Amino acid sequence: MYQAKSVQVTVRGKAILADVDLRLALGRVVAVVGANGAGKSTLLKVMAGERKPTGGEILLDERPLPSWPVAALARRRAVLPQLVEIVFPFLAAEVVSLSLPPHVDRKSGEALVRRALAAVEMEDFADRIYGTLSGGEKQRVQLARVLAQAWTGEDTYLLLDEPTASLDLAHQLLILRLARTHAESGGGVMLVLHDLNLASMVADEILALKNGSRIAAGPPSAIITNDLIAALYGVRGEVRGVPDGPFILPQTVRMPADGGVWTT
Amino acid sequence: MQRTTISLLIAGALLAWLPCSPDVAHAQSSRTISDAEVLKVEIRDTSRIVTIGAAITEIVFALGHGDRVVGVDQTSTFPPAVRTKPNVGYMRALSAEGVMSLAPSLIVATEGSGPPDVIDILARASVPFVLVPEGYDEAAVLRKVRYIAQVLGEKENGEAMALAISADFKAMRAQLEKISSPRKGVFVFAVGGGTPTVGGNKTSADGMFALSGIENAMRSVSGYKPAVAEATLAAAPDVVVTMLERNHSLEPSEMFALPAFAGTPAARDKRLVAISSYALTFGPRTAHAARNLAAAVYPELSLSPLQPRPWTGEGVAAKP
C-alpha cells in the first residue's frame, strides 16, 4: 500500500496542497484529475519522494518515505515526469537502460530494454538518437524506461504524470492498456490525467483536486457527473450527451488483442 | 561560509602589506650559481657558446669570441652579427632540448635565467651553465666583464676592457661635475590605457639615471609600477625619459597630455627624451649610453662625446 496521509504543501503562505489523502493499493489504478494548477503534479512529486510535504506524510508499506533508502525506493516505485530534457546524444535504448539497477547483467539488461521498447511500440527506434525523436516518441521512450525500472522490482508502483500528453489516439490507448496490464499483474498505478474520458476508461478510482484540496474520490461512475465537472472546471457539460458534428469516443476504439494496430 | 571568506580576505589583505623581498632571484640563484673556483676547473671547451642576456652577448663579442656564439636570447640585439644567430627565446622560459640542439659547450646567462629545472638538466648534461650576477651600476658592469673574461680564459683582454670602461665612467663623472643643479626625471617604460609604467628604485632605469646625473623623481616606488597621477605631479619631474623603440615611445604631445604629466615642469618645457633600449642592459656600452642621456637632458652643458671603443660600434644617440 502506497498512501498519502493529510499531505500539506505550503509555499510562501499559499497552500498548493491542503490535507490531501490518497490510497494506492497494488492491483489498482488511481487517476488524479483537476484543472491546471490544482496541485496534481505536486501530489505526484510528493508521493514519489521528490518533494517533502510541509505537513502530513507518505507511507509505503507502512513505512514513512524518508526512512526508505533511495536505492531501495527505486526498486518499488518508478516515476514518469511531465518533461525530461536531455542535452547529450543518447540513443533511445541507452535512455531506457539508465533506470536499470547495477545488479542486472548486460544480457538481461538488453533483453529488458528491448521488451520495454516493444511494449511502447518503439523497438525499431532503439538505435536512434533520442534528441532527434518527436515529442510523442520521446515520451514513449521515457515510459519504456519507467517500465523497465518497474520490471526489475517486485510489487512496484508506477507514478505517471500526464503520460498521454503528446500522444496520438492509438498511443494514448496503448499507454492506458499498459497501465491496466501493470495493475493486473500485481502492480499499482497512479496517473495524472487531463482527459476525463481516458480517466474514466482506465481508472478503478478517480481523485478530483481543486485548488489543492480533494473534493471527490471514488469510482468513475460516481465522479464523472455534471456537477463535479462544473465544480472542477467551471464549465457545464453533459455526461452521456451527444454533440452535433462528428465525434468519436476513445471508449469505442478497438485495439487488436495481440497489441498491434490495425493495418487496414 | 561568510566567516571563512571574511577571514581569508583579511589574511590576504594583511599579506599584501607585508614588506617582501623583491629580489627573490637570490633565493633561486644561490643554489645554481657556481663560484669562480669551480669554474676554473669545469670550463674546458669554449668553442660553442650560448649567451643569454644582452649585456652578456655584447661582452662575449667584445672579447673576440663572437664567432663561437651559436645561440642568443631574444633580448640580444647587438652587435648586428647576432641577428643571424639562432634565438633561444625568453631567458626565463628556456627550452632544455632547444638549447641542447645547438650543441653548446658553454652557456653564459644573466642571473635570473631559468626555469631552474632546465638549468638542472643542462648541468647534468655536463654543459657548464654560468650565471653572471646582475647589477645596475658601474661596479656591476666591471664585474660582469671580468667574470666573463675569466670564464672565456681571456683574463688580459678582459682586464684591458675593464680598464677602458672604467676610464669611460671616470670621464663621465668628470663631465657630470658641470651640473650645478640636477634635473629630476621620470623613466616611462610603457603606457597602458593612459597610465604610464614608471621605473622606481632597484631598476635598471634608476641605475642609468644615477650614472647620468639625473635625479629619479620616482625613487620612492619599488620596481616598475603604474604611476599615480598625483604622485608624479607632486614629484615635479623636469624631464620624461622613454624608450626609442616603436612600442614604447610616444610623441611629446601625447605624452604630456597624459594626466600623470600634464602640468609638470617637463610638460611646460616640453622635455621628452627617448633613449635606445640598450641603455638599460648595463653592458659595456653603459658609460656611452649614460653620456648620451645626460647630453640630451642637459643640452646646455655641451657634454663632449666619450672616446669610441671597439665594442660601441654605431651606438644609437639619444634624441631630444
Place this chain on the structure above:
Amino acid sequence: MTTAVARATATHARPVGRGAIVLAGAGTLLVLAILGSLAIGPVVISPADVLRILVDGAAGARPTTGTAMRDAIVVLDIRLPRTVLAVLVGSTLAVAGAILQGVFRNPLADPGIVGVSTGAAFAAVCWIVFGYAAAAHLPTFVAAAGLPLSAFLGSLVTIVMLYRLATREGKTPVAMLLFAGIALGALAAAGTGLVIFVASDQQLREFMFWTLGSVGGANWTKVALVLPFVLILLAGSVSLRRGLDALALGEAEAFHIGFDVQWLKRVAIVLVAAGVGAAVAVAGVVGFVGLVVPHLLRLSAGPMHGRLMIGCALLGGALMTASDIFARTIASPAELPIGVVTAIIGAPYFLFLIHRNRAALGG
C-alpha cells in the same frame, strides 16, 4: 506506423559497435603521440637510437660521454618525463571536463568557468611572490613542491568556498553553481592582480609565462606529484559513471532512479578540483582540452560515461602530447607555451560549438 522501419541516417543514429572503434582509435592516437613525443624534437635522434636509449635506460645503463650521453639525456631526462607529464595532464583535464559537463548538464561547461583554475593560479602567484622567502626555512623537497602544492590548495579552497556559496539546505542548483564560480573566479583574479602589483618585475614575468602553460619544466618529481591525483580522478570517474548517466535526465530523475544526487555532485566536484588543481600545479593553466575532448567523444562514441571517461583519458592525453610536440618544435630553439597551442586548436572549435548551439543558448 510501427511496421515501417525507421531509416537510420548518419545524424539520427549511432551504429552499434561505433563506441569500441572510437576507443580503439583514441588509444592508437595516444600511442602514436607518445612515440612521436619521444622521437621528435629539436635535437635530431634517429628512432632506432631512441629505442636503444629507452631499452638501455630501463636496464639502468647510461652512456657517460659525448653525443651518446647528450642523446640519452634528451630522451630519458627531457622527453620521457615531459611525455609522461603531458599524457597525465591531458587525461586529467579531459576527464575533469567531462565530469563537470555531466554535473552541469551542459556541454560547454569547462573547469575554467567555475573558477577552479583561477583559484589555483592565484595560490601559485602568492607562492611565487611570498613563498620563496619562506622556502629558505623549509626542507628542500617541500620548497621545491611549494608551487604545485600551493596551486592544488588554491583549487581545493576555491571548490570548498564554491560549494558553500552555492549550496543551501543540501541542494545545489546549477545556476547558483555557475554564478558562484564566476564570482570566485573574479575574486581570485583580483587577488592575483593585487599580488602582482606588490611583486617586482621579474616575478611578474615568471608568473605570466607560467600561466600560459608549459610542460617544459617536466621532471619525475612533478610526475610523482600529479600521478596520485590522476589515478584517483580516473578511478573515481569510472565508478561515478552510472550516477552521471542518470544525472543526464535531471536531478529529480536521477533521484527517482535511485541515486543520492547531493552526494554524487559533491564527490564529482571534489574529484574535479583535485584533478584540475594538480594539473594546473604542474603545467600551468592550459585551456580547451576539458572542452574539446569530451565533446568530440560524445558525438562519436556516445555520452554513456563509462566509455566517455576512458575515451577522455586516452584522447586527452593524446591531444596534450601532440600539442607539446608542436610547442617545442615550431619555434625551436625556443618554445611556445602549450596553452597557446591548445588555444589555437580549441578556441575556433569553441566558437563553432557556440554557433551550433546558439538556439539553445538563447542567441
